[in-house]
Amino acid sequence: MELYSLTIHELQDKLRAGEVTAADILASVYQRIDQVEDKVHAYITLMKESAQAQAAAADAAIRNGDIKALTGIPIALKDIYCVQGFTTTCGSRILHNFVPPYDATVVEKLRAAGAIFTGKTNMDEFAMGSSTETSYFGVTCNPWDLTRIPGGSSGGSAAAVAADECIAALGSDTGGSIRQPAALCGVVGLKPTYGRVSRFGLVAFASSLDQIGPFTKDVEDCAILMNVIAGYDPRESTSVNLEVPDYRSFLSRGIKGLRIGIPKEYFIEGIDPEILASVQQAVAVLETAGAKCVDISLPHTEYCLAVYYIVAPAEASSNLARYDGVKYGFRSPEGRDLLDMYKQSRSTGFGDEVKRRIIIGTYVLSSGYYDAYYKKASQVRALIRRDFDEAFQECDIIVTPTSPTAAFRIGEKTDDPMQMYLSDIFTISANMAGIPGISIPCGFTGDGLPIGLQFLAGHFQEGTLIQAAAAYEKTAGMGALIARQKQAKINFS
Amino acid sequence: MKITREEVAHVAHLARLTFREEEMEKFTSQLNDILLYMEKLNSVDTTGVEPMTHATVLHNAFREDVVKPSLANEQSLANAPDPRGEFFRVPKVIE
Numbered sequence: 303m304e305l306y307s308l309t310i311h312e313l314q315d316k317l318r319a320g321e322v323t324a325a326d327i328l329a330s331v332y333q334r335i336d337q338v339e340d341k342v343h344a345y346i347t348l349m350k351e352s353a354q355a356q357a358a359a360a361d362a363a364i365r366n367g368d369i370k371a372l373t374g375i376p377i378a379l380k381d382i383y384c385v386q387g388f389t390t391t392c393g394s395r396i397l398h399n400f401v402p403p404y405d406a407t408v409v410e411k412l413r414a415a416g417a418i419f420t421g422k423t424n425m426d427e428f429a430m431g432s433s434t435e436t437s438y439f440g441v442t443c444n445p446w447d448l449t450r451i452p453g454g455s456s457g458g459s460a461a462a463v464a465a466d467e468c469i470a471a472l473g474s475d476t477g478g479s480i481r482q483p484a485a486l487c488g489v490v491g492l493k494p495t496y497g498r499v500s501r502f503g504l505v506a507f508a509s510s511l512d513q514i515g516p517f518t519k520d521v522e523d524c525a526i527l528m529n530v531i532a533g534y535d536p537r538e539s540t541s542v543n544l545e546v547p548d549y550r551s552f553l554s555r556g557i558k559g560l561r562i563g564i565p566k567e568y569f570i571e572g573i574d575p576e577i578l579a580s581v582q583q584a585v586a587v588l589e590t591a592g593a594k595c596v597d598i599s600l601p602h603t604e605y606c607l608a609v610y611y612i613v614a615p616a617e618a619s620s621n622l623a624r625y626d627g628v629k630y631g632f633r634s635p636e637g638r639d640l641l642d643m644y645k646q647s648r649s650t651g652f653g654d655e656v657k658r659r660i661i662i663g664t665y666v667l668s669s670g671y672y673d674a675y676y677k678k679a680s681q682v683r684a685l686i687r688r689d690f691d692e693a694f695q696e697c698d699i700i701v702t703p704t705s706p707t708a709a710f711r712i713g714e715k716t717d718d719p720m721q722m723y724l725s726d727i728f729t730i731s732a733n734m735a736g737i738p739g740i741s742i743p744c745g746f747t748g749d750g751l752p753i754g755l756q757f758l759a760g761h762f763q764e765g766t767l768i769q770a771a772a773a774y775e776k777t778a779g780m781g782a783l784i785a786r787q788k789q790a791k792i793n794f795s
Numbered sequence: 796m797k798i799t800r801e802e803v804a805h806v807a808h809l810a811r812l813t814f815r816e817e818e819m820e821k822f823t824s825q826l827n828d829i830l831l832y833m834e835k836l837n838s839v840d841t842t843g844v845e846p847m848t849h850a851t852v853l854h855n856a857f858r859e860d861v862v863k864p865s866l867a868n869e870q871s872l873a874n875a876p877d878p879r880g881e882f883f884r885v886p887k888v889i890e
Contacts, residue, residue: 401873403866403871403873404866497850497851497853510849511850536858539853539856540849540851540853540856602839605836605839607832608835608836609836611832611833612833612836619810623810626811627876628875628876628883628885629871629874630875631874632876637886638886639886639887640885640886641811643885643886645812646813648810648811648812649812649813649814654818657812657822658822658825658826660812661803661806661807661810661812661822662829662830664809665802665806668806675833677846678836679833679836680847681839681841681845682841682844683847684845684846685839687850719829720829720832733850734850735850736851761851
């Protein structure tokens with residue numbers, strides 16, 4: 303077994319036992335990167351030299367008996383968090399040369415826990431996309447089938463974990479950008495409750511929806527990372543000051559007696575039949591493990607996508623107004639005067655999808671249209687949240703497919719924005735309501751592509767998500783199945 | 796048509812963007828599709844529903860009004876496309 307293929311908890315056991323060093327682990331991960339990165343293209347920036355210095359420091363700490371939660375563990379960061387001294391591009395030309403003068407809070411927390419940073423991963427430009435194809439730095443390929451997309455927007459992080467180019471990674475999720483790529487790449491991805499993880503130092507897309515969360519190889523690693531990144535941050539005004547439980551304590555609780563809601567609106571025509579069958583089989587496994595399934599309804603589900611494509615672009619058009627070529631980032635040399643410089647810098651610096659969303663956002667907020675679009679969408683959003691509040695009276699957790707299809711082909715949906723937007727149809731509602739959601743692998747299609755199962759829970763109930771996900775993973779024997787499939791399918795030949 | 800070329804051009808100006816002719820054509824048609832899709836919201840009865848702008852119960856996050864350290868000038872200027880001394884230089888504002 304190569305070290306790069308192991309999990310955080312397995313590697314930490316080896317580090318504690320003195321069987322390996324942090325330098326050994328990093329060397330193994332970089333050997334893997336050298337072997338597969340030109341095929342996968344998961345990273346925008348590699349941080350090899352600083353990672354080696356971090357590994358040396360980790361080994362020194364271990365010799366002094368000082369092992370923290372992530373000491374010596376190589377972790378990849380979506381290129382949307384500020385890391386002091388390393389370019390943070392957000393997948394965009396307009397930030398291609400931006401070097402942040404400070405660390406994001408999550409980066410600080412990972413550092414303090416002893417993590418090693420392998421590099422910054424590829425993403426859809428400004429996290430706008432479901433396939434990682436809108437990145438200025440080229441597309442990332444799905445390690446399970448290199449002709450297919452890894453999902454998005456955090457496709458680089460998901461692909462890096464699936465291809466063992468890191469041990470775990472962080473992403474961000476505005477409408478499914480952690481859970482959908484996790485599903486399409488066969489890894490675990492969690493979007494925490496809005497307010498659970500500080501976004502200080504995260505490049506903003508849609509501020510009422512964005513959350514940061516982990517990509518891991520199993521549920522236990524997800525709990526380990528959540529223990530590190532969750533918690534209040536006075537520098538982030540939407541961060542909630544609420545005690546953080548030990549998420550590992552939920553891993554072995556089992557799901558006997560847990561009420562699992564099956565929302566009829568998520569088991570509809572249009573879902574790939576293989577996905578539907580796999581998720582239904584997963585529900586049966588949950589029942590075997592002692593869960594009690596109840597039929598529920600989330601009546602406003604069909605409006606989620608329309609609400610999202612008003613609210614998210616509206617917020618984005620405001621957030622992205624700051625990119626004007628003055629203080630940082632790309633400036634076009636073409637500008638005749640100040641106004642023209644703004645226009646030329648933004649028009650050359652942003653890609654098509656970002657421009658499309660800025661235009662939608664500006665339009666729905668503009669005078670005369672505000673009530674018809676933004677206000678109406680915000681009202682329907684309140685009804686979507688109410689649906690969940692009512693559903694969680696009847697169940698503890700909700701189960702759905704993560705994505706209506708498995709990974710699609712590169713280029714398949716790039717010319718039809720509406721088709722691309724439909725990839726997020728099952729993930730957007732959690733961002734609307736601010737609730738947490740997790741995607742875990744639940745099987746494979748006939749072509750050997752991973753399928754994801756999504757659990758949703760009430761605000762700040764990440765522990766319940768981890769509890770159900772761990773119970774499912776164990777009962778279904780997912781670890782062994784993924785290991786077998788990986789050996790057969792991820793060979794890069 | 797939900798949105799015309801002229802409206803797209805106006806909104807583009809508000810957003811400080813410019814488009815080439817052929818881009819304009821494509822964008823206008825794609826935006827129409829997207830705005831048409833959004834019409835489905837009109838079938839939802841939202842009478843008396845308070846708009847939701849935020850996912851948590853938090854309202855304001857106040858702190859004490861005390862001076863804290865901030866970025867040094869040279870750090871703030873380090874990423875500037877055209878810094879001059881302690882300033883950000885930009886093209887002429889008025890002819």
